[in-house]
Amino acid sequence: MTNRREFIVQISLAGSVLAAGQAFAQGAMVAESDAMASALGYKADASKADKAKYPKYAAGQQCANCALYQGKPGAATGPCPVFAGKQVAAKGWCSTWAKKA
Numbered sequence: 001m002t003n004r005r006e007f008i009v010q011i012s013l014a015g016s017v018l019a020a021g022q023a024f025a026q027g028a029m030v031a032e033s034d035a036m037a038s039a040l041g042y043k044a045d046a047s048k049a050d051k052a053k054y055p056k057y058a059a060g061q062q063c064a065n066c067a068l069y070q071g072k073p074g075a076a077t078g079p080c081p082v083f084a085g086k087q088v089a090a091k092g093w094c095s096t097w098a099k100k101a
Helices: 004-027 036-040
Strands: 078-080 087-089
Touching: none
Parallel strands: none
Antiparallel strands: 078 087
């Protein structure tokens, strides 16, 4: 039987492991060179989107104002389901951009 002190240490260690795992899972940034990102024209800086290849791009469109973006308001990055939960730049853009309601 474990005593209270050992129990508290075990609980805090388990919490640390879970927090580290979550940070790792949500911390990976999508690279512009990633196959999916490249296919969708993802750019970490929306102003560098290929306007000739993606004519639907309009100034002001950014991941932060996309319906798919799951980041918190004002955050520099956030998760995007298009990129399997990887982080995208809030100021980024890809061809799946959809106006937030």
